[in-house]
Amino acid sequence: MITDHTMIWIVIVALAVGSFLIRFSFLGIVGDRPMPEWLLRHLRYTPVAVLPGLVAPLVLWPAATGGMTDPARLGAALMTLSVGYFSRNVLAAILSGAATLYGLLYLLG
């Protein structure tokens, strides 16, 4: 539970300004000058570099079970990943992950 509302507002304002500046960077400031290839090469991987690392501990050590690996959550994660990988469909992946989670939670009681 987040109780520090000043912190929440600092984060909102900083992310609003920061996200806008990232989006505005080339379109508004740098213009049409070519970007160094090495930089583009690293930026390409930002989502797959940040999000898996953020999710991995939540999958293996969920706070809801006191940090114990939970077969329902692990199964749901693997199902989401495989459906998303093979179907390339975000919505299908979310729905099958949720179905697996609820199915396993129900079955495993």
Add this chain to the structure above:
Amino acid sequence: MNSSNPKRHFLRGMRDALPFILVLVPFAALFGVVATEAGLNVVEVMSFSVLVIAGAAQFTAIQLMTENAPTIIVILTALAVNLRMAMYSASLTPYLGQAPMWRRAIAAYFMVDQPYALSQIKFEMERNLTVSERYAYYFGTVAPLAPFWYGSSYVGAVAGAQVPPAFALDFAMPITFLAMIAPALRTLAHVAAATTSIILALLMAWMPYGSGLLVAAIGAMIVGAQVELLTARKARQ
């Protein structure tokens, strides 16, 4: 004749973006629910969705705040998630860069994944579009998505407090993120980057204040870039 062309492209953009509403509505509602559960009020949830307008970064910030990470780590990690948009900005500049500053600023505010992807493909395939036709198409792709993003966040925030714990909402965010990552694993380099990110994040979990994730992300970006270089070199031989 000339004045009717931008309108046609605006409508075309709207039509191309319509299917994405299906993904966006549950995602935005989920943000409202998860953020409310985490302790944010409706005004804070809406400020996130309207001012930041970047789902993955918003979820990241909420997650790290519930883990009591320091403010600076929350901000840096969430912005790292958004760094991909610098790439979007760079790749749209040749097509949208000649417009007045205010127009480019509005386009920058709305630069999210789906409009970027649709517009990039459109502009690349139809090289002879005028700048105003391109803006018409771009804003056309934004028009159906942005209102649903704001509206669904609101619905989620209002409904959020009433969701019982049996729904295991703690796991909504991991599922959503995995669903976003999986289709992005297109090449060996993407798979290598994702794998590195997971291994490093788990190994660095002892590091204080969520700083392990930043280390993991930087390491994963380097691995992704290096594997891309190696793969390209091999393909040339």
